[in-house]
Amino acid sequence: MKKIVVITGANKGLGKAFLDIILQDKETKVLSLSREMHEHHKKIKHNNLILVPTDLSQPFSEDSLEILEQLMDGDSVLYLLNNAGSIVPINKIGHFGSSEINTSLAVNVHYPVQLVNSLLKRYPNQRMHIVNISSGAGHHPISHWSLYGAAKAYMSMFFKILEEENKDRILVKNIDPGVLDTGMQKTIREHQFPKQNDFIALKSNQQLVNPADAAARILKEVNF
Numbered sequence: 001m002k003k004i005v006v007i008t009g010a011n012k013g014l015g016k017a018f019l020d021i022i023l024q025d026k027e028t029k030v031l032s033l034s035r036e037m038h039e040h041h042k043k044i045k046h047n048n049l050i051l052v053p054t055d056l057s058q059p060f061s062e063d064s065l066e067i068l069e070q071l072m073d074g075d076s077v078l079y080l081l082n083n084a085g086s087i088v089p090i091n092k093i094g095h096f097g098s099s100e101i102n103t104s105l106a107v108n109v110h111y112p113v114q115l116v117n118s119l120l121k122r123y124p125n126q127r128m129h130i131v132n133i134s135s136g137a138g139h140h141p142i143s144h145w146s147l148y149g150a151a152k153a154y155m156s157m158f159f160k161i162l163e164e165e166n167k168d169r170i171l172v173k174n175i176d177p178g179v180l181d182t183g184m185q186k187t188i189r190e191h192q193f194p195k196q197n198d199f200i201a202l203k204s205n206q207q208l209v210n211p212a213d214a215a216a217r218i219l220k221e222v223n224f
Helices: 013-022 098-122 146-165 183-189 196-204 211-221
Strands: 002-008 029-034 049-053 076-082 128-133 170-175
Touching (some): 002 013, 002 098, 013 211, 098 128, 098 146, 128 146, 146 170, 170 211, 183 196
Parallel strands (some): 002 029, 002 076, 029 049, 076 128, 128 170
């Protein structure tokens, strides 16, 4: 079985942790839709990792998937890891700038929806394993996180319906990785909002989840 992985946001945090594990399998090919490649991955000598420099705040381009035609065959299983996300802006409703709203929706909703739609149009009979990295913020309201929480709720339902429509050939998972020790958490701790001290305490008390541990657990759950 030939594995092809498409991943967003693979240059840091959980995305980098996914790649660290996936690239141990020299037979797996990875298409990274990210702004850049992490310094660690630039040192890789084999050609299993293909970077398509991508700004997820910009409109989705079908051209970003053209390389898949060269990688896939009848025996391939396509994995999609919808990992990228943006927590900012962290602010009360009524205080957002229009550009902040547009960027948040582009990264967290518009791009991944169009990516999934494109993959299903291109490969209507392809076996797929699709993972959406969800968040508790999509189920529990957190003051000042309206855009991020609403986007996570939207994507969770989008993937649930995707599963309902494709039970015969697509394994779909909405997975909450927990509160990870990543740059996103640093951003959260640096913003003032009612629960800021709760997140500062998680870091101080060493209660954050190691991204490598979360990545290993998630990949095992989706039979990678």
